Amino acid sequence: MGTGAAVPTGAAHPVPRPVSRRRPLEIAFWVIDAVVGTVAASLTVHMDHVREGLAYAAWEPWVWEGSSRLMVLLLVPAVVWFTARWPLHFDTWRRHLPLYLLASLAWSLLHVGGMVVLREAAYAMQGLEYDFGDVLRQFGYEYLKDIRSFAGIVLVLHLYRFVLRRLQGExxxxxxxxxxxxxxxxxxxxxxxxxxxxxxxxxxxxxxxxxxxxxxxxxxxxxxxxxxxxxxxxxxxxxxxxxxxxxxxxxxxxxxxxxxxxxxxxxxxxxxxxxxxxxxxxxxxxxxxxxxxx
Known part of the structure; x- marks a missing residue:
């Protein structure tokens, strides 16, 4: 505004939903996303294996996809905190972009590390051994997927906060x-x-x-x-x-x-x-x- 004072052009309205009521809905969103993602990805892997005639146990796709989605779910609070602490704005995105690249690397390391531990535990319960393969090569492959997932979560969080600010007033x-x-x-x-x-x-x-x-x-x-x-x-x-x-x-x-x-x-x-x-x-x-x- 370019004046010393502003003239009200509208009246204040109550916030659509207090923070204490929003929080359970926000948590439910990420939980539902993890569950739906696990089911969809597991069924897709199952169909791919059947089509290509690959041998596998019926429980394996659920362990592969479930371990990945569970780690994503556990890491979401860290991304929520990070994006709130260093948000991307028109005047800050260049300064904060290197931080986001480093954060994506840390996020992928935690995601892949936790995912492998969960899979090894699940396979051990079946009397089997989980083979992640060549660590550097596999991590590079996983990071290419993780950076897209990380960027998607960051985009969702920024859009959500943008809409929320418009609804409740800034x-x-x-x-x-x-x-x-x-x-x-x-x-x-x-x-x-x-x-x-x-x-x-x-x-x-x-x-x-x-x-x-x-x-x-x-x-x-x-x-x-x-x-x-x-x-x-x-x-x-x-x-x-x-x-x-x-x-x-x-x-x-x-x-x-x-x-x-x-x-x-x-x-x-x-x-x-x-x-x-x-x-x-x-x-x-x-x-x-x-x-x-x-």
Whole structure:
């Protein structure tokens, strides 16, 4: 935006599904993908072997494909974390691309290594020995397949997050005017944030933010049960929020002092904060003094 303040062109709407409800659906998606992929690939291998007249035991395709899909499923959380920590944007993809190439290699090593261990265990249960073949040659073959699978998962995760941000709304800082005139409100200490959602825009007052949670290169603003990702780090946002109202209580959390309902000390020296609306936020020992002083 090129003005000191924006005029709302739409009203805020509730997030389609809170994070706590989305998580089981996200897990179910990957589990279903693994199950369907295992069944489809195993049946395909079975038909190929029958057509070519190759000798094999009926259980072998299920072990081959099931071990591979299970390792992919176990590695998905690592890819979720990695892509959230180093997302691909128009201004970062060149810098992050080498990291993704290294990550694909590490992902393939873990995938192939785990897959071979599972197959060896399954064959040992049948009194047989699994032969992976020449390690370097076979790994090269597997890596060519794995890099495509890795890229597919990365693409799915980025598309999912893109759609989610459009549905729930994405926050942005108000920019100073294009004509060089003084902004209506301080830019370095924003009183409001602009939220774009489904082609409409509206403003969120900084005082209405109940807490902020770090999410990779984003900081999620929680406002009245809604969640708006702001593309910034938590440390950068902390410098711009009013210290009289907001304080850091954890390496991943900032809270609005006025939104704290109660503080529950823990035996570890940490604390648990109950926020307005029922959200529980962790408070680390190193930040408890800040909370007391606030």
């Amino acid at each position: 926050a942005a800082l108000l920019a100073p005017p294009d004509d060089g005139s003084a902004p209506v409100e301080p830019v370095d200490r924003p009183e409001r944030f602009l939220v774009r959602k489904l082609g409409r825009e509206f403003l969120v007052a900084a005082r209405d933010i109940e807490h902020v949670q770090a999410a990779g290169n984003y900081a999620n603003l929680h406002v009245h049960g809604r969640e708006y990702p702001l593309r910034t780090t938590l440390s950068e946002l902390e410098q711009r929020l009013d210290p009289a109202r907001f304080t850091r209580v954890h390496r991943s959390w900032i809270v609005n002092l006025d939104a704290i309902e109660s503080i529950e000390p823990l035996e570890s020296g940490d604390a648990r904060l109950l926020m307005r609306g029922g959200t529980q936020v962790p408070c680390s020992r190193r930040y408890r003094d800040r909370l007391r002083n606030g």
